[in-house]
Amino acid sequence: GDSVTQMEGPVTLSEEAFLTINCTYTATGYPSLFWYVQYPGEGLQLLLKATKADDKGSNKGFEATYRKETTSFHLEKGSVQVSDSAVYFCALSGGSTLGRLYFGRGTQLTVWP
Amino acid sequence: SQTIHQWPATLVQPVGSPLSLECTVEGTSNPNLYWYRQAAGRGLQLLFYSVGIGQISSEVPQNLSASRPQDRQFILSSKKLLLSDSGFYLCACPSKSYRALNYGYTFGSGTRLTVV
Numbered sequence: 451g452d453s454v455t456q457m458e459g460p461v462t463l464s465e466e467a468f469l470t471i472n473c474t475y476t477a478t479g480y481p482s483l484f485w486y487v488q489y490p491g492e493g494l495q496l497l498l499k500a501t502k503a504d505d506k507g508s509n510k511g512f513e514a515t516y517r518k519e520t521t522s523f524h525l526e527k528g529s530v531q532v533s534d535s536a537v538y539f540c541a542l543s544g545g546s547t548l549g550r551l552y553f554g555r556g557t558q559l560t561v562w563p
Numbered sequence: 564s565q566t567i568h569q570w571p572a573t574l575v576q577p578v579g580s581p582l583s584l585e586c587t588v589e590g591t592s593n594p595n596l597y598w599y600r601q602a603a604g605r606g607l608q609l610l611f612y613s614v615g616i617g618q619i620s621s622e623v624p625q626n627l628s629a630s631r632p633q634d635r636q637f638i639l640s641s642k643k644l645l646l647s648d649s650g651f652y653l654c655a656c657p658s659k660s661y662r663a664l665n666y667g668y669t670f671g672s673g674t675r676l677t678v679v
Contacts (some may be wrong), residue, residue, distance in 0.1 A: 456606075484667045493569075493653055493673040494607075539607065543667060550597075551655075551668055555606030 452477045452544045456554025463530055463561050471525040471557045473514075473540035481542040483507075483516050483523040484551070488537040497525075497538070530561045565590035569654050569671035576678055582627075582641040584674050586654030589635070594656040596637040597668070598629055601651040613637060649678045 498507030503518035
């Protein structure tokens with residue numbers, strides 16, 4: 451079945467460091483891929499998405515490219531800020547009629563000043 | 564645009580007490596609705612989904628139940644809470660343009676439940 455494997459955390463970085471959070475997936479068909487972010491005490495917010503192979507999603511300085519050949523959707527940011535501290539979830543939607551989202555386990559990111 | 568309302572935001576309940584968490588959706592009709600739980604240090608687990616009034620499917624056997632009495636209302640319940648029911652509960656539905664563009668989900672702000 452469909453599934454997402456996400457890099458285990460926690461990840462701790464200094465401000466302005468480069469961030470990569472790895473995400474790989476298994477899916478039948480042609481899924482859409484998402485990164486969600488959860489700030490402390492809040493629900494999930496969509497950070498970025500890609501709906502087909504080679505698409506690049508981007509938002510708030512974060513980027514992720516849909517790589518069908520490696521079944522990956524790694525999240526990157528060139529220079530993290532303290533305000534980026536949050537839990538990041540990779541997710542896929544297999545396009546079923548139920549519209550289910552499959553989530554990775556989440557990666558806690560902490561950025562120190 | 565659609566909005567999901569969840570309440571309460573936080574809840575502390577004793578073991579063995581009942582539970583009722585409510586989720587309502589605005590800005591869409593006949594949505595698929597989902598309850599997720601995020602236990603401490605773990606990822607998101609799908610608990611229930613509903614494709615319409617009175618239609619509930621359970622993903623995992625557990626102490627909880629769900630109901631959908633109205634098109635835009637989704638309720639998570641328990642008759643007797645367990646310590647293991649503690650967690651962050653999120654209600655979600657596909658974004659309005661999902662069927663056309665697959666934009667993922669809209670989430671409520673969540674309910675943090677602590678069972679003591």
